[in-house]
Amino acid sequence: MRFPPSLLDDIRNRLPISQVVARRVTWDRRKSQPARGDFWACCPFHKEKSPSFHCDDRRGIYHCFGCGASGDHFKFVTETEGLSFPEAVERLAEEAGVALPTPDPRERERQAVRVDLAGATEIAAAFFEQRLRAPEGKRARDYLTRRSFSPKTVADFRMGWAPDERDALKKHLAQNAVPEDTAIAAGLLIKPEDGRPSYDRFRGRVMIPIQDNRGRVVAFGGRTLDPDGQPKYLNSPETPLFHKGTMLFNVHRAREAAHKAGSIIVTEGYLDAIAVHQAGIRNVVATLGTAFTEDQIVRLWRFAPEPVICFDGDKAGVTAAHRAIDRILPVLKSGQSFNFCFLPDGKDPDELVRSGGAEAFLGEIGKARPLSEVLWDREVAAARIDTPERKAALEARIDELIRQIRDDRVARRYRLALRVKLSELFWAHDRQGRGDGRGPSATAPALVDLRPANDPELATIERVLLGLCVEYPDLYEAHIERLATTEFRVKALEDFKRALYRIAVDLDAASVSSFYDGLDGRFYFVLNEVHGDEVKSDTGQIVQVRGHRLRERLPILRFHPSQAFVEVCFELLLERLFLRTLAADIEHDMEAVGAETGEEAMARIFELSRELNRRREELARREQELAEEAKAIRSATGGAAVAGPALWK
Structure with a gap:
């Protein structure tokens, strides 16, 4: 249904947005000014400790100055409750006391049909529940017990039993004044084309009601208890209430x-x-x-x-x-x-x-x-890359898949990530062909100096940043210029960063086959060192595990945090590198201070020191917030919280 702008404005005007938002947040009393319709809270869309989420009743909008989330009444409900826009309008209209427009006659007729069908499926659901509790439902109850479903779960999900009879439900529906045509349209009965009487669709099955967004029964799934029964699972057919392609169970x-x-x-x-x-x-x-x-x-x-x-x-x-x-x-x-x-x-x-x-x-x-x-x-499992033509065929197949991605930014991210993987695959294969018999990490470590430059933590940060660049190419592209101007202390990591930059810049101008063998072999050793592509199993065999080294250094990645969270990690690590460079510059300037140093130079050193301290305090605050958010992510996914502010374990 389309809603006229005047209707939406009426809902907004009658219902303060703070009332809608208040169901999900707690207002900060110090910053909020209710008399002016000005409210502040911690954002419901990302984890934070200090309130940066603003709600303005006068304008009917909300905005978070931390994550950028913004919108009106309807967007807030769709984003926080998973409702569609029409569902959000219906809910807020009811709350605001605004009558929705009467649908046209055809829509009223379709709505009446849906109401009739919903009534029929509800009667059927209650019938199946009653039959499960009856003596004849013992077989089904025993099955559910064997599956370890508790009585509470059975009741909560309204499980039932369809008797193994031709017309048990049909008779029950007739007794409850449900017309036969309605029962057929609801998918409860089957009407043979040869003119024979209709009969129950579900017979001798454990019944699971399928419910819509509001919890209304719209269809059923039935599980046969006959070992030879087919199909094992039977769902209701498509009806005006039930569309398999749009629905999700539970x-x-x-x-x-x-x-x-x-x-x-x-x-x-x-x-x-x-x-x-x-x-x-x-x-x-x-x-x-x-x-x-x-x-x-x-x-x-x-x-x-x-x-x-x-x-x-x-x-x-x-x-x-x-x-x-x-x-x-x-x-x-x-x-x-x-x-x-x-x-x-x-x-x-x-x-x-x-x-x-x-x-x-x-x-x-x-x-x-x-x-x-x-x-x-999937693509490399059966691929043969023993000739230039077969390498090119695999690359073409991957490029064709990437072209299916409509979002240009995502497509470019996939292209960069998969081309790095392709170059690694081709290089490893060609090394084996030359009789080495080892993978990308076979390059002798002695040829690659990865010593920590007198600062182990700094070297770890550089490795994590490069690993994130490989794991999240869109983050790399978003920060590519800042990374290019940030010099890494470990020379091998700096060389790798520069090679990765060339791959990204030449992405559209060259094929993988044309550039992969131009990369120094040390590139692949560092790639495995910062990201990880192979580990030894318990049997001593080498197995492919993408990103295992990165996840060892940044364990929160094992819990699939949002990309917004990862981007904050990325930005804070970059900030750490910058502050270390700034501190080194200040120290160098201080060592050069002498009697001839002018006031202007001293003022500059003093101002840089103040800026360094301010940014260090801000970095510490943001890292603490990130650590708290990491703890919440672990908790939500069943992982135990682990102390470790250095890299947000």
Whole structure:
């Protein structure tokens, strides 16, 4: 439905934005001036200790001076509660006492149909619940007990039982004055085309109601208890109430927890989602047996910038992940992507939480891999690169995938990241071809001086910054000029930084095949040193683990923090390097002070010292805030908080 601007203005005028926002924040009494409609609070969109979030009743807007979030009544509700714009308008109109416009006759007719269908599905849900509690439901109750679902979970999710009879539900609906045509349209009955009487769609199945954003039953999923029964899971068909491609199971329960945690987990099946929810992990939803659609992808991004999709670790799970990637690539946006978790030993989420509890499941979620890595593994797994033509073919295939990304900034980020990986892959392969038999890290460490230049912490910061440049190419591009003018103390790291700069600058002008062999072999040793591409397993074998060295130095990355958080880390590390350079310059100037030093030079040294102290204090404050936010991220994803302000462990 389209809403006229006058209606939206009426809602804004009747409902102070501070009243809408107050449900999510606590106003700072010292800074706020309620009489003037001027309110301040800590931002609900990012972690902070001092209030930088401003709400202005006179203008009907909010703005955070820390993270830049801004908008009006409707945007705040959509961003914090995961509602669509029409849903936000409906909710705020009701709160403001504003009547929504009457829909046109055709819309009224469609709405009446939806109301009738919703009534029918609600009657069916209550019927299935009652049958589960009846003596005939014992088989289903025993099944749910074996699956370790508690009575509370069964009741909360309104699980039920569809009797193994042809027309048990049909008779019940008729007794409750539900017309047969309505029951058929709601997907509850099937009407054969040969004229035979209609019959129940669901028979002999454990029933799981599928609910919409408001918790209303709109469809069902049924799990057969017959070992030979097919299909194993049966969902309602598409109806005016139920569209598989736009819906997510359990979303009405999960959205608040997802917003609070800043993350959302997606399982393949609704019973898996129920098991994970029962284990205490509330920010979980499930797909409904269909491939990911653009609507579902965009909807998940309303809850978290990088949802984690949890697949079984078998061949089918990997295939499903690859299909999902092809759907996601075209709609990737800056700051929005997906991570993929593949469970071990062929287990599904339900089995994992039953055997190991929430800790075991969250432990696997913590190992989730970024979309870019899963895409890379897919493309190189079967690739042959033993000839120039085959190298070029792999590069062309990757370039074609990147061209599917509509967001230019994201596409450029992927191009830079994948080209660095390609050059590393080609170099490692060619070394093996020359009889070396070793990977990128085989370059003798003696040829690469990585000594810490009398400052181990500084050397660590330089390594972390370069590792982040490899892991987050868009951060590198955003700060490329500042990095170029920041001289690293460790010469090998400085040389690597300059080589990376050449790759980025020549990105569109040269193919990987044309520049990778022009890079000094030491580049690949440093690449592995600052980012990490291989580790020894328990058996002594070398296995590929992207970014393991970076995550050892910056452990918070194991918990998939938002890119906004990572960017703050990046900026603060750059600031540390700058302040060390500034301190060295001041010390050099002080050593040169003599009797002939003029007042102007002394004033300059004094002013630089004041600036250094001011920026050091500001850096310490921001680092403490970041450490607190890191603690919250760990807590939200099941990790224990670890002290360590140096690199925000």
